[in-house]
Amino acid sequence: MVLKERIGQVISAKMDKTIVVRVERRFPHPQYKKIVKFQKKFYAHDGDKKAKQGDTVRIAECRPLSKLKRWQLVEVIAQAETSVGANP
Numbered sequence: 001m002v003l004k005e006r007i008g009q010v011i012s013a014k015m016d017k018t019i020v021v022r023v024e025r026r027f028p029h030p031q032y033k034k035i036v037k038f039q040k041k042f043y044a045h046d047g048d049k050k051a052k053q054g055d056t057v058r059i060a061e062c063r064p065l066s067k068l069k070r071w072q073l074v075e076v077i078a079q080a081e082t083s084v085g086a087n088p
Contacts, residue, residue, distance in 0.1 A: 004061045006042065007077065010051050018069060019046045021059055044071040054080025 008023035025038045043066075044059045051057050056078040059071040 005058060005074065006060075006071075007056065007058050008042070010053055010055045010057055010080075011041070013046070013049075013051055013053050017045060017047050017049065019044050019051050019057070019073065021057060021071070042071050043068040044073050045069055046073045051076055052080060 006021070006023045008021040010019050011022045012020040021042045021044050023040050023042060025040075026035055027038070028034065029036050042059060044057075045062070045065050051073055055076050057076050058074040060074045061070060062072045064070050065072075
């Protein structure tokens with residue numbers, strides 16, 4: 001069985017061992033051929049708490065872990081840029 005993988009951005013890492021990942025898909029509309037953006041949120045398991053808000057991550061499908069979690073973190077592709085000293 002081939003497992004699905006998605007790449008997205010972490011929009012929340014406040015829950016214990018759980019992250020919320022926003023995955024954006026672009027595709028041409030079937031009738032009008034305009035490029036359409038489609039966004040979906042996935043709840044993913046992050047047992048080691050490696051991902052932070054704003055990180056770009058790869059998630060893979062797994063067995064159901066809870067009511068909403070059916071994905072798990074595979075790797076952190078890019079870390080979020082942190083702004084140190086943002087106040088002038």
